[in-house]
Structure formats: C-alpha cells, structure tokens
Amino acid sequence: MKKPILQAKNLTKRYRQGEAWIEALKGFTYDFPPGVTAVVGPSGSGKTTLLNLLAGFDTPTEGEAYLAGNPLHALGEDERAGVRLLHAGFVFQSWNLLPTLTALENVAFPMLLKGVPAKARTERARALLAEVGLSHREDHFPRQLSGGEQQRVAIARALALDPLVLFADEPTGNLDSAAGKRVLELLLRQARGERRVVLVTHDPEVAARAERILRLKDGALIEIQERP
Amino acid sequence: METLLLIVRNLKARPVRSLLTLLGILVATASMVLFLSFGEGLRKALSAEMTKFGPQIRVVAEGTGTFGVPNPELGPEVLKTLKAHADELGIARLFPAAVMMKGSGFDPATTFLFYGLPEGITPKDLAPAAKVVAGRLDPHPDGAVVGKQKAEQSRLTLGKTLRLSRKIAIPIVGIVDAGSGFANSFIFVPMQAVQKALNTTNYSVILVYVKEGFAADEVAEKIEARVPGVDAQSTTEAVKYAERAIRIGDVIRFGISLIALIVGGLLVANTVMMSVYERIREFGVMRAIGARRGFIFRLVLFEALLLALSGGALGVGVGIAGSQVVNLYTTHAVGLALSAVTPRLVLFAMLVAVTLGLVAGVIPARVASRISVIEALGRV
Ligand SMILES: Nc1ncnc2c1ncn2[C@@H]1O[C@H](COP(=O)(O)OP(=O)(O)OP(=O)(O)O)[C@@H](O)[C@H]1O
Ligand SMILES: [Mg+2]
Numbered sequence: 001m002k003k004p005i006l007q008a009k010n011l012t013k014r015y016r017q018g019e020a021w022i023e024a025l026k027g028f029t030y031d032f033p034p035g036v037t038a039v040v041g042p043s044g045s046g047k048t049t050l051l052n053l054l055a056g057f058d059t060p061t062e063g064e065a066y067l068a069g070n071p072l073h074a075l076g077e078d079e080r081a082g083v084r085l086l087h088a089g090f091v092f093q094s095w096n097l098l099p100t101l102t103a104l105e106n107v108a109f110p111m112l113l114k115g116v117p118a119k120a121r122t123e124r125a126r127a128l129l130a131e132v133g134l135s136h137r138e139d140h141f142p143r144q145l146s147g148g149e150q151q152r153v154a155i156a157r158a159l160a161l162d163p164l165v166l167f168a169d170e171p172t173g174n175l176d177s178a179a180g181k182r183v184l185e186l187l188l189r190q191a192r193g194e195r196r197v198v199l200v201t202h203d204p205e206v207a208a209r210a211e212r213i214l215r216l217k218d219g220a221l222i223e224i225q226e227r228p
Numbered sequence: 229m230e231t232l233l234l235i236v237r238n239l240k241a242r243p244v245r246s247l248l249t250l251l252g253i254l255v256a257t258a259s260m261v262l263f264l265s266f267g268e269g270l271r272k273a274l275s276a277e278m279t280k281f282g283p284q285i286r287v288v289a290e291g292t293g294t295f296g297v298p299n300p301e302l303g304p305e306v307l308k309t310l311k312a313h314a315d316e317l318g319i320a321r322l323f324p325a326a327v328m329m330k331g332s333g334f335d336p337a338t339t340f341l342f343y344g345l346p347e348g349i350t351p352k353d354l355a356p357a358a359k360v361v362a363g364r365l366d367p368h369p370d371g372a373v374v375g376k377q378k379a380e381q382s383r384l385t386l387g388k389t390l391r392l393s394r395k396i397a398i399p400i401v402g403i404v405d406a407g408s409g410f411a412n413s414f415i416f417v418p419m420q421a422v423q424k425a426l427n428t429t430n431y432s433v434i435l436v437y438v439k440e441g442f443a444a445d446e447v448a449e450k451i452e453a454r455v456p457g458v459d460a461q462s463t464t465e466a467v468k469y470a471e472r473a474i475r476i477g478d479v480i481r482f483g484i485s486l487i488a489l490i491v492g493g494l495l496v497a498n499t500v501m502m503s504v505y506e507r508i509r510e511f512g513v514m515r516a517i518g519a520r521r522g523f524i525f526r527l528v529l530f531e532a533l534l535l536a537l538s539g540g541a542l543g544v545g546v547g548i549a550g551s552q553v554v555n556l557y558t559t560h561a562v563g564l565a566l567s568a569v570t571p572r573l574v575l576f577a578m579l580v581a582v583t584l585g586l587v588a589g590v591i592p593a594r595v596a597s598r599i600s601v602i603e604a605l606g607r608v
Contacts, residue, residue: 057516057601078520085518092516092605095509100237110517112230157517 003069006032006054006165006196011063013049013219024049026219027063032165036188036197038207041216047200048169050216054198055088055167056080068164085113089158091187093170096154097142103129103153104138110160128156132186148179155186166190169200184209231523235531238503249499250539253581256492257543258550260485261569261577265551267478269568274470278463280407282356283435284444287451287460297329297341300423300430302458307434309455317450318442323349324431326422328392336413336561337382342372342392343414344422344432351375351416354435355406362386363402367416371401377412379403381560390415392425436460489584492539496588500532504596511596512604525597532589533582540581544574 011028014021025046039047052058053065056072065072068087072080090096097106107125116124129135132152142150151171158166168187172180188209191197199210207213208227215223239246287310289301307324314322323346331339345351350366351358351373358365363386367373374384384390384400391397398417406412423429438447448460504511511524551567558566 052602055516057605078522081515081518081520083518084516088518090516096513098234098510098513100234100241105233109514113517113519113523118230 004031004066005068005194006198007064007066008050008054009064009066011050011053011065012061013046013053013058014061023219025053025060028221029063030214030221030224032196032198033212034191034194034196035212036191036199036210038210038213039198039200039216040202040204040207040213043202045216046219047216049219051167051169051198051200054165055090056084085110086161087164089155089160089163089166091151091154091158091166091168091171093173094147094150097150097157099142102139102141103134103145103149106142106153107157107160110157114161124160125156128159129153131159132156146179148175148183151175151179151183152186155183155190159190164195166195166197167200168198170202171199172201172203172206180206231527231530232534234527235534238507238531239534242503245499245502246535249495249535250542252495253492253536253539253584254543254546256485256488256584257540257577257581258546259488260482260580261544261547261573262550262554262567263481263485264478264573264576265547265554265567265569267474267481268570268573269551269555269564269566270474270477271471272568272570273564273566274467274474277410278467280355280357281411281463282354282437284438284464285436285448285451285460285462287434287436287455287458288432290457290459292459297327298432300326300328300426300428300432302431302434304429304431306455306458307431310434310436310451313454317454318439318447319436319451320439321437322434323353324419324434325349326419326426326428326430327432328422328426330392340378340382340390341414342390342422342425343416344419345416346419351404351406351411351414355411357407358411359405359407361403361405363400365402365404367401368418370398370418370421372398373402373404373416374400375412375414375416376403376405378415381413390417392417392421396421396425489580492536493584493588496532496535496539496585497592499535500528500589500592501595503531504528504592507596508599508604509606511599512601515599515601516605521597524599525593528593528596529586529589532592533585536581536585536588537578540578540584543581544569544577547577 008028008030011025013025014023028050039050041047053060054067056067060073063073067083070083072083098109101109104122104125107128108121111121111124126138129138132155134149134152137145137149145153171187172183175183184206187197187199201207211227213225214221215225288298292298310319310322326344328342329339330342345367347368352365361376365373372390378384386400386403388400389397390400398421438444444462444464448462448465451460452458514524548569551569554567555565558564
C-alpha cells in the first residue's frame with residue numbers, strides 16, 4: 001500500500017465553550033491528490049482548524065491525519081515538528097518571517113534547523129530567492145520589504161527543504177490585487193510532481209485557479225468541486 | 229553557532245534594554261569581585277608577611293590579641309626562665325623587645341609605632357630580608373631606623389628628630405626596607421629608650437627562633453606550659469587564626485554582594501521574559517516551520533547566559549580595575565595591597581555569572597518552549 005502523503009480520516013475537532021461544545025470540524029475525510037486544492041467556506045466554517053490539524057499544529061479530538069506517511073494524530077509535539085520540518089512548507093496571511101533575520105537568512109532557516117551546512121544553505125537560499133524574483137532583496141530585513149515581497153520570501157522559505165505539501169492560509173489576504181496575483185501565480189507554480197498545495201481562501205477568484213475546491217460549512221465538508 | 233547569531237540579532241534589536249541589563253550584571257559582578265578581593269588580598273598579604281617575618285614565635289602577656297600591639301607586661305624573669313630552658317623547649321635564639329604606640333592610631337600618617345630592640349639586635353633579626361635604604365641599619369646607640377613605608381608616609385628623613393616622650397628625642401639614623409608591610413611601618417629604636425619612655429623595665433614581647441627540627445606550634449605550647457601568664461603565638465597559628473577571620477569576612481561580604489547579584493539575576497530574568505513575550509509570534513513561526521521545543525529552549529536560555537556571561541566578564545574587568553584603585557590607596561595608607569583579584573576569584577565570579585544566567589533563563593526558556601503554535605499564530 002502506498003503511504004498517504006496528505007490524508008484525513010474522520011477528522012474532528014471540538015472546542016469546549018463554557019457548558020457547550022463547538023464542533024469546529026466534523027468528520028472530515030479526504031485524501032488530497034497531487035496539485036492545488038483550495039479550501040473555501042464562510043468565516044468560522046473550520047478552514048483554519050482543518051489546516052491546523054493537517055499540519056500537526058493541533059491534535060484532533062477524533063480521527064486521523066497523515067502527512068508524508070506519518071500518523072500525526074499519534075505523534076507528540078516534537079515529532080510532529082520534525083515531520084513538518086522535512087515535509088511541509090507554510091505561507092500564512094501575514095507575519096511569516098523572523099524579523100531579526102534578513103530575507104536570505106529567513107529562507108535558509110529551515111535548512112539550519114535540519115542541519116544543512118552553512119555554505120549549501122546560502123547557495124540554495126540564493127537560488128530560491130532568485131526563483132521568486134527577489135535576488136536584489138537578499139540582505140533586506142522583513143520590515144524593509146513590501147507585503148508582497150514578504151509573502152514571496154515566505155514562499156521561498158516554504159520550498160527550502162523541497163516539501164511534499166505546501167500549506168497556505170489566506171496568503172493573498174493582505175495584499176492588493178497586483179501583488180496578490182503575483183504571489184498566487186508563484187504558489188500555483190509550485191504544484192509539481194507529487195507535491196500537494198493546500199490553499200485556504202475567501203476569494204472565489206483565487207479558488208477558481210485551483211484544480212479542485214473543497215467547500216466547508218459549519219465544520220462539515222459539503223462539496224468537492226473538480227475543475228474540468 | 230547560528231543560534232548565537234539569532235541571539236545577538238535579538239539583543240541588538242533592543243539595544244538600550246540589552247545594555248541596561250548588561251550594566252546591571254556588570255555592577256553586580258564588579259561589586260562582588262571587589263568585595264571578595266579584600267579577603268584574597270588579606271590572604272596574600274598575610275602569607276607574604278609570614279614568610280618575611282623571621283621569628284616563628286612571639287611571646288606576649290596573656291590576653292594580647294593575635295595582631296594587637298602588646299603592652300609591656302613581661303617581667304625580666306620571663307626572659308630568664310625562657311633562656312634557662314631554651315634547650316629543652318626547642319628554642320634556638322630569643323630576644324626581647326619593647327613596643328610603644330604614639331599618636332592617634334586612626335590616621336596612619338600621625339601614628340608612630342616605636343619598636344625597641346635590645347643591644348646587638350637589628351631590624352634584620354626581625355625581618356631577615358631587611359636592607360638599608362639610607363644611613364645605617366642598627367639603631368644603636370641612640371638612633372632611630374625608620375621603615376621605608378613609614379618614612380614615605382610621614383615624610384621622615386635622615387637627621388630629623390623623633391620624640392618618644394617629653395624628655396626623650398632620638399635622631400633618625402637610617403631608613404630600612406624590611407621587605408614586609410608591617411615591619412616597614414615600624415620605627416626601630418634602642419629598647420631602653422622605649423622602656424624609659426614607658427617608665428618600665430618590662431618587655432612587650434619576646435621573639436623566638438625555633439630550633440631546627442622542632443615544630444613552632446609544639447614549642448609554643450611548651451612555652452605556655454612552662455611560663456605562667458604568657459601567650460606564645462606561633463606564626464602558623466596566627467595564619468590559621470587570620471584565615472578563619474578572613475573566611476568569616478568572605479561569607480559576610482558574599483552575603484552583601486548576593487543582594488546585588490539577586491537584583492542582577494532578576495534584571496536578566498525580566499529582560500529575557502519580556503523579550504519572550506514580545507516574540508511569541510516569532511517562536512510560533514519557528515515552531516510551525518519545524519523547530520523543536522529544545523531549539524527554542526536553548527535559544528532563550530543562551531540569550532540569558534550570553535547576557536550574564538558578557539556582563540560578568542565586563543564586571544570582572546571593572547572589579548580588577550576597582551581593586552587596583554583600592555590598592556593604590558591602601559599601599560599608601562598601610563603599606564599593604566589589601567585587595568587582590570586572584571584567578572580563583574575570577575573563576576568564582578564567572579561561575580556565579582553562569583549560574584545567574586542559567587537560573588534567570590530557565591523559566592523564560594521553559595515558557596517560550598511551551599508556546600503552542602496555534603496560540604502564537606493567532607487565529608487568522
Ligand atoms: N481555540 C478555539 N476555541 C474555541 N473555539 C474555537 C477555537 N478555534 C476555533 N474555534 C471556533 O471554531 C470554528 C471554526 O474556526 P476556524 O478558525 O477554523 O474558521 P475559519 O473557517 O478559518 O474562519 P475564517 O475564515 O474567519 O478564518 C469557529 O466557530 C471558531 O469560533
Ligand atoms: Mg481562518
């Protein structure tokens with residue numbers, strides 16, 4: 001049997017709110033195929049909750065989540081961090097970068113965590129920055145970069161260890177349409193080979209660029225829409 | 229080592245706060261080093277004194293303190309008894325002296341310690357390394373030989389006259405470097421002059437050289453058993469006694485500097501804790517990317533350690549400088565370098581700094597490493 005690269009089985013998350021329980025995610029089951037999958041739904045529908053569970057940031061109340069063949073639901077915090085480091089990349093809505101590091105150092109950071117030698121790190125980080133069109137910003141600190149540039153650095157960093165899965169939660173949410181478009185194109189381009197790109201978004205136009213759309217409502221997966 | 233870069237960058241991002249914290253530890257460490265340097269200085273000075281002092285035992289009247297100026301309370305019969313039994317007691321050589329202090333006792337420049345030596349005895353018999361600086365070594369007859377330190381301090385030169393009492397005045401005939409702080413602050417005069425000035429025929433002290441092969445401690449005990457009413461103080465005993473006093477002083481001084489150290493530690497803890505709270509989001513990003521708890525724990529702990537260590541190192545430097553300033557003063561005032569920053573004191577201070585950093589860093593480090601990714605990233 002092939003190892004599941006990104007799969008959820010009956011994934012459920014309940015939050016206690018005083019006396020009542022909130023079901024933020026209800027029995028989510030899906031095996032993500034290669035390519036870009038958009039996750040859409042109204043505010044509070046459970047999109048971020050789903051991403052937190054798939055990435056191993058949080059543990060499910062019930063169900064199973066597999067990342068690169070690893071059963072995240074059965075692993076401890078540090079083990080999940082280890083799986084993330086090697087197999088997942090992240091781009092959040094904002095505040096992605098470490099403010100005291102330069103663009104180049106930010107991109108090299110995951111490789112530092114993995115123990116890649118300094119020279120190889122710098123070389124790869126340079127290449128990645130070139131790929132996102134930011135060679136001229138290598139030594140800039142995040143506060144010296146525009147929002148769109150920051151997101152592109154974050155994409156470069158997410159790719160540092162060539163992950164199987166790329167998670168993006170509203171990556172264009174804070175950008176104007178031109179910068180947003182550029183970031184989106186860059187993200188879509190990363191869906192190569194076996195890689196899965198999970199794209200959480202409010203924006204129908206953004207979602208329309210994905211190969212399939214998962215629609216959540218009140219924590220339940222209500223529709224899977226394949227693009228022709 | 230890349231973590232060091234992260235730490236340094238973070239400290240540099242808040243330069244004023246980092247500097248103030250550094251300053252706090254610097255002051256704490258420097259004050260501790262300076263406080264404890266007095267104990268070390270006393271130890272050094274003491275052992276130097278003891279090797280330069282010739283006689284191994286001083287016999288004084290019972291009740292005289294180990295380092296006190298003895299009163300002339302030893303009768304001639306004491307000297308006679310000791311001489312008679314010298315051989316069986318293990319005494320190689322002995323001579324009496326009469327000591328008189330004149331002046332305020334507070335201001336060293338106007339305090340004079342006249343050390344009356346009997347005929348045939350010179351400062352060399354007290355301090356074998358004694359050398360003449362000017363004039364002659366022997367105060368006899370009717371001269372005063374001034375210790376080098378005393379001469380400088382009170383501006384005493386050859387030919388000046390010193391007054392022991394209204395009737396007795398003695399010209400300075402020599403300046404001597406006895407090689408020891410104590411002896412260099414003495415004024416050596418003929419014993420009769422002191423006795424006359426004090427109106428007595430007694431001695432203040434009898435100085436004893438022990439025969440080869442005899443232990444000073446044992447000889448001292450035998451003297452006390454043989455002669456009633458005297459204290460026989462051996463130098464080894466004096467060293468032990470002084471060492472005990474210095475150690476008590478050390479504990480007290482460390483206790484005082486502990487307050488500064490605790491304040492310094494709290495400063496570090498506060499700085500690091502604040503910087504942890506400000507960087508929750510940052511740690512969240514690191515954890516999201518895949519940093520383990522240990523990585524973040526070390527990051528924060530090393531930040532505290534780096535602050536404590538660099539503050540400690542600078543503090544030791546300032547402490548050494550302070551100690552030299554103190555010595556400049558004390559060598560002038562009492563002829564002794566009272567403060568010494570020994571290697572073991574430096575080591576101790578650095579050890580205290582490291583401990584400080586560890587203790588101050590461990591709680592913020594724990595807090596930082598326990599930050600949950602979701603809490604840190606906030607709900608987007
Ligand atoms: N830590 C929590 N404690 C309690 N309730 C929570 C918690 N996190 C999420 N929820 C609830 O779970 C539900 C789903 O939240 P989630 O953040 O996943 O929604 P979302 O689809 O990402 O919304 P948005 O589009 O606004 O980002 C919401 O009702 C939210 O209030
Ligand atoms: Mg959300």
